[in-house]
Amino acid sequence: MSKELQDLLDLLDLERVEEDIFRGVSRPSLVPRVFGGQVAAQALVAAGRTVPANRPAHSLHAYFLRPGDPGVPIVYTVDRIRDGRSFTTRRVVAVQHGQPIFHLSASFQTYEEGLDHQFPMPAAPDPETLPTAAEALPRDLPPDVAKRLIEARAAVDLRYVDAPPWGTVGVPREPHSQVWFRTNGKLGGADAGSLLHVCLATYVSDMTLLDSVLLAHGRGGWAVGDVVGASLDHAMWFHRPFRADEWLLYDQESPSSGGGRGLGQGRIWTADGRLAVTVIQEGVVRVPRG
Template sequence: MSGGSEAERLVAELVDVLDLERIEENLFRGQNSADASFRLFGGQVIAQALVAASRTVADDRQPHSLHAYFMRPGAVDVPVVYQVERDRDGSSFSTRRVVAIQNGKPIFNLAASFQIAEDGYEHQFDMPDVTPPEELKSETEWRQSWIGEIPEKLRPHFTRERPIDFRRVDQAAPGKEGREPRQIVWFRAQAALPDDPALHRCMLAYASDMTLLSTCQRPHGLKWYSGEVQVASLDHALWFHAPARADDWLLYVQDSPWAGGARGMNRGLIYDRRGRMIASVAQEGLMRPRK
């Protein structure tokens, strides 16, 4: 775990960002990270919408899946209001719909399903055997190793500390053409989190959007900072398979089976260090060439 007050400050701030204000029945308000720049991070909106939905469901029901669409870019200087629709509470499952609103317009919507704990048949894909995180560079160290390629005006944003630490198994710099559309990263919160399973699930949702979109760019040698491509998350789906701590190392195995029509499809499997699969992710992203 990273030491020092800066890492603890960043994680504490993210915990605060995920603690929504209830302003009315089924209506919540979320603040944005003070560290936000450019546009609102999609993972934050996913996580906040999941918080809003979870606060309208009985405690014995945990989220098992969510499906979301990004409709408009979010503004970093305006709070986000989350309106929850309680669609159904059955004997085993509950379903919720959430719309995220800024300036009177929807920017994002999410559907989530919750289930009581049940036993059933089990199987999973095995976790790949990869280099452990302790032997890999931190995200900050990795970015510093090729900072000279980044335009000077983007360097402060590129090198700033973040609340989630990523350790990339492939330590090469981006932009090399012909790479496989696959990548594997370890991640965890930079500091210890409270013992709240709901918070750890929302942190997982937040982090699941941080590296996935770049997977479909790898075969094409694309660099987000070059101006040659417009990228944005279009939708995001996440399935929770088992509880896990977001402040312990988790392995994110990602691939991109297809790209076309200015879009790229990305998938991910998330494991804990014991090799237990805890989540699956899918996302389609905009990957539009710029002339």
């Protein structure tokens, strides 16, 4: 296991302050706010720790309310909304400086058999044939930007099928992107579909989902400063068990942008073709003035 992955696991290992109150810290941020995927993953950890282990998460719906302060711990308060025979519902509010910064509702379900179908997995090259995120960085990126991009993804082996937005600035492309990802090291002891794997996928899901919005307009995003953005809301549905330390294909597209917002939707597939997760997110996408 890489040191960076261990640091991420430590980040998700929240301190339990009271029965339903947890506290988490943040990792250094590329921008002066907490990474949205971190808050969502930590909130899901808090919710999951109040639910029996035999009820895995099957969905989450969240709103980002205020920018998080990377220098201050985040307090997560869990509200036990419902404990039914098959489903468990939890609500989590993340608080800093006495104000809510994030709100999550998550649902958990006891496994049961049912009707089963899925879309076919889209075509994608073998991830082992693709360059790593560090190898794929354009050579003309400012050194400080390149360094921050590498550090932000050090815990995850992330491989773009095509060039990322900052690799083709000024050239509008189809609003569609694909990345393969897995943790940068093996996760021993955690079963497929367990809370750890689900929370790690939640963390990664916020890294690239709005890339397809940028691609449609030939924008490079925060990496080159031609767009100001932030997550507004985030929803995920977990369909089938998966492991975050094995290759997962994240197929993403943007059906629409407008009004200073962009919508991204994605599907996460296991390497053997099982649809594991569906993700939808809307975010602020603004062009800086002047």
